[in-house]
Amino acid sequence: MADEIAELMQSMGRRARAAAAELAFAPAPQKAAALSAAAEALLADIPGLLTANAADLAYGREKGLSDAMIDRLILDEARIQAIAEGMRAVAAQPDPVGQVLAEWDMPSGLHIRRVRTPLGVVGVIYESRPNVTADAGALCLKAGNAVILRGGSESFHSSTAIHAAMVRGLQAAGLPQDAIQLVPSRDRAAVAAMLRMVDHIDVIVPRGGKGLVGLVQAEARVPVFAHLEGICHVYLDAAADPDKARRVVVNAKTRRTGICGSAECLLIHRDLVDGLGARVIADLVAAGVEVRAGEGLHHLPGVKPAAVEDFGREFLDMIIAAAVVDDVDGAIAHIRRYGSQHTESILTEDDATAERFFQRLDSAILMRNASTQFADGGEFGMGAEIGIATGKMHARGPVGAEQLTSFKYLVDGDGTIRA
Amino acid sequence: MADEIAELMQSMGRRARAAAAELAFAPAPQKAAALSAAAEALLADIPGLLTANAADLAYGREKGLSDAMIDRLILDEARIQAIAEGMRAVAAQPDPVGQVLAEWDMPSGLHIRRVRTPLGVVGVIYESRPNVTADAGALCLKAGNAVILRGGSESFHSSTAIHAAMVRGLQAAGLPQDAIQLVPSRDRAAVAAMLRMVDHIDVIVPRGGKGLVGLVQAEARVPVFAHLEGICHVYLDAAADPDKARRVVVNAKTRRTGICGSAECLLIHRDLVDGLGARVIADLVAAGVEVRAGEGLHHLPGVKPAAVEDFGREFLDMIIAAAVVDDVDGAIAHIRRYGSQHTESILTEDDATAERFFQRLDSAILMRNASTQFADGGEFGMGAEIGIATGKMHARGPVGAEQLTSFKYLVDGDGTIRA
Numbered sequence: 001m002a003d004e005i006a007e008l009m010q011s012m013g014r015r016a017r018a019a020a021a022e023l024a025f026a027p028a029p030q031k032a033a034a035l036s037a038a039a040e041a042l043l044a045d046i047p048g049l050l051t052a053n054a055a056d057l058a059y060g061r062e063k064g065l066s067d068a069m070i071d072r073l074i075l076d077e078a079r080i081q082a083i084a085e086g087m088r089a090v091a092a093q094p095d096p097v098g099q100v101l102a103e104w105d106m107p108s109g110l111h112i113r114r115v116r117t118p119l120g121v122v123g124v125i126y127e128s129r130p131n132v133t134a135d136a137g138a139l140c141l142k143a144g145n146a147v148i149l150r151g152g153s154e155s156f157h158s159s160t161a162i163h164a165a166m167v168r169g170l171q172a173a174g175l176p177q178d179a180i181q182l183v184p185s186r187d188r189a190a191v192a193a194m195l196r197m198v199d200h201i202d203v204i205v206p207r208g209g210k211g212l213v214g215l216v217q218a219e220a221r222v223p224v225f226a227h228l229e230g231i232c233h234v235y236l237d238a239a240a241d242p243d244k245a246r247r248v249v250v251n252a253k254t255r256r257t258g259i260c261g262s263a264e265c266l267l268i269h270r271d272l273v274d275g276l277g278a279r280v281i282a283d284l285v286a287a288g289v290e291v292r293a294g295e296g297l298h299h300l301p302g303v304k305p306a307a308v309e310d311f312g313r314e315f316l317d318m319i320i321a322a323a324v325v326d327d328v329d330g331a332i333a334h335i336r337r338y339g340s341q342h343t344e345s346i347l348t349e350d351d352a353t354a355e356r357f358f359q360r361l362d363s364a365i366l367m368r369n370a371s372t373q374f375a376d377g378g379e380f381g382m383g384a385e386i387g388i389a390t391g392k393m394h395a396r397g398p399v400g401a402e403q404l405t406s407f408k409y410l411v412d413g414d415g416t417i418r419a
Numbered sequence: 420m421a422d423e424i425a426e427l428m429q430s431m432g433r434r435a436r437a438a439a440a441e442l443a444f445a446p447a448p449q450k451a452a453a454l455s456a457a458a459e460a461l462l463a464d465i466p467g468l469l470t471a472n473a474a475d476l477a478y479g480r481e482k483g484l485s486d487a488m489i490d491r492l493i494l495d496e497a498r499i500q501a502i503a504e505g506m507r508a509v510a511a512q513p514d515p516v517g518q519v520l521a522e523w524d525m526p527s528g529l530h531i532r533r534v535r536t537p538l539g540v541v542g543v544i545y546e547s548r549p550n551v552t553a554d555a556g557a558l559c560l561k562a563g564n565a566v567i568l569r570g571g572s573e574s575f576h577s578s579t580a581i582h583a584a585m586v587r588g589l590q591a592a593g594l595p596q597d598a599i600q601l602v603p604s605r606d607r608a609a610v611a612a613m614l615r616m617v618d619h620i621d622v623i624v625p626r627g628g629k630g631l632v633g634l635v636q637a638e639a640r641v642p643v644f645a646h647l648e649g650i651c652h653v654y655l656d657a658a659a660d661p662d663k664a665r666r667v668v669v670n671a672k673t674r675r676t677g678i679c680g681s682a683e684c685l686l687i688h689r690d691l692v693d694g695l696g697a698r699v700i701a702d703l704v705a706a707g708v709e710v711r712a713g714e715g716l717h718h719l720p721g722v723k724p725a726a727v728e729d730f731g732r733e734f735l736d737m738i739i740a741a742a743v744v745d746d747v748d749g750a751i752a753h754i755r756r757y758g759s760q761h762t763e764s765i766l767t768e769d770d771a772t773a774e775r776f777f778q779r780l781d782s783a784i785l786m787r788n789a790s791t792q793f794a795d796g797g798e799f800g801m802g803a804e805i806g807i808a809t810g811k812m813h814a815r816g817p818v819g820a821e822q823l824t825s826f827k828y829l830v831d832g833d834g835t836i837r838a
Contacts, residue, residue, distance in 0.1 A: 021755070025778045106800055110789055117781060119811055202811060223642065223812050244834025251836035336440075358829050359444045362536060370529055370832025379837065380828070381525055392538055392621060392825035393642050394813040406811035409799070410777050413789025415663025417670035418798065 009193035013200025019178035028095035035091035038169025052157035118144030127208035130158035143404035230260030237348035261375030294323035312338035428612035432619025438597035439565040447514035454510035457588025471576035537563030546627035549577035562823035649679030656767035680794030713742035731757035
């Protein structure tokens, strides 16, 4: 069985590589046409997709999935419309391939251009959300990459149906159908194989919980774009504007608690503890948030004392840690120690303080007077995202089509030789 | 002993990480001043450096190094001047850190900037050339990175002396001296340790022969910027200009045969075999090149028949393989099969043919009517290079200071919350 899976994955890898070679020079309108046709194909058989989804839901309930997991899995007409809209939005984005990133002349007479190219083959390993099949497939195609998708076993039938629509889109546009492949097996050996396919996969993007991402990061021999955790901090500086601060902190924590851009720790300038700090904490408590407060904050109404392990922790829930810091340097030191280099926000009207926060921290995203919940490819104008990366190699922050590209140099001479 | 090395490397790694945190916001003039001061320090003690080099040469001769290896190792006053000039050239380049790569506004009111940041800590593992100590140290510092240098045991004393001058430069400019560290041991365990220091090293750059690079690529858990081989092709198209073609082919092969940009295979359009192709091959033979000719070329004077393994082979010598292809698509197919994605050049006056070659191949560098010997950071205007990468992740082609950077997003709001 393991041998069969290994052979299947090798075959998928070879076919992906061959498709990528063709996709690399596919004209932009052809790729966009494939995505539009895929959206149409998806909408043309909503009942079929709902039937497939029902099979997944039955399997999931039998398996005893949590309500949150079931919610991620469910498709209805509105969600299917949203998936199709996503494909069309990616189709409408500018095509990154072939963009001239820089060009210059050299004294030798050479004219040099750096031009965007596809990365090659992307592997996406995800859990229960069936819409990742569409988002990841669309973004990879847009960037001229072939993709091998390995969805969670819970969403197997839904992903298979969405994938079928994407293949119909590829066929309608005359593109190789191996450009978007879905692993047709629930066997976990497929994941292990993908992580080691250095000859056939250029980058792996894991989408899911810490368990999945941690496994991929630890085991992959192929490069990985991912974030393990989003331990986002908000720092309330002495020069914060009270209205902005109260608005942003509550939004950063409570808008949605289950996403990686949700704030997990509030840092309060010492001078504000009994003023704006107390008001912000009261706002959080009033909004139903459990505030786990560090030293110097225990006297505030409604808080619980924080344990040591509450700092540097991703709650993904209506819980936030809070600590007092001396100043922006204290906040920077706290974030360097406990952060996950995902997203941090400073609340201040002082330009020099904001500049110090921006310069001295090295998270993928640093914000001023804005909610960490904006850490998202759509909110960054990328149309969609395949994930958010906290590593520093190649892609960082929200990963859209542009970040799924590489580049090459095109050099024009006139019989030019080197002395 | 292995334990001691492991402990030493961990300590160097921690110190590099701490230095990198400071370097990340070091002002551009301070980094440039450190490089200028390092150049001065180097020139201030030429006799000391020559004495150190003499010790290496004595060790190398005792060890029975080849003449080529000894030549790479030798320092004289001119070479030391060139090393100091290199440092000054890097100092004079624009500082990449803090450059705004893109900025835009979103309908939410957010202003988003993508800003260049240092990568962090770079590890450089190299063989006998002592000048790599200076080039790699200078480029890493320029990009705001700390660097851990592990030179070859043959150049141990020379590298130590050059490193000492760089540390004096750092001190003179008030920068942390751990910004540029040299492994003070010849023990090979240091290399093995570096390859696995994922917490302390962000990227490894190996500089040396195929043995070293292959080992690093196979064993490293840290990302690697490298090329294993430079199997560069030159394709002589039917629409080639005869004068340009003859000039470029001879230069691409013979200017220097030991570098990765030297041409290793000549592909000749079928229609040219007994015309321009024969003349170009005669030029190569006259220049002292051994031409290992494939089918259809055996009748040409002075050639030897090629063996199967002569295609896809890096000769690094006065030897070139030659083959007949039907047209540009035949050349593309040959290069895809046998190339190493380093550098290829097409000789043609036909724009459509050149465009096809540029679009359908995916080498790091593609050239038209120019010698592959231009594949070099200096010739690309980068001041210097730490190496040439053929991978597609992050850096590609000549790796200068700019490619040793990452980026982060800086987001300005005005109390902006997400709906």
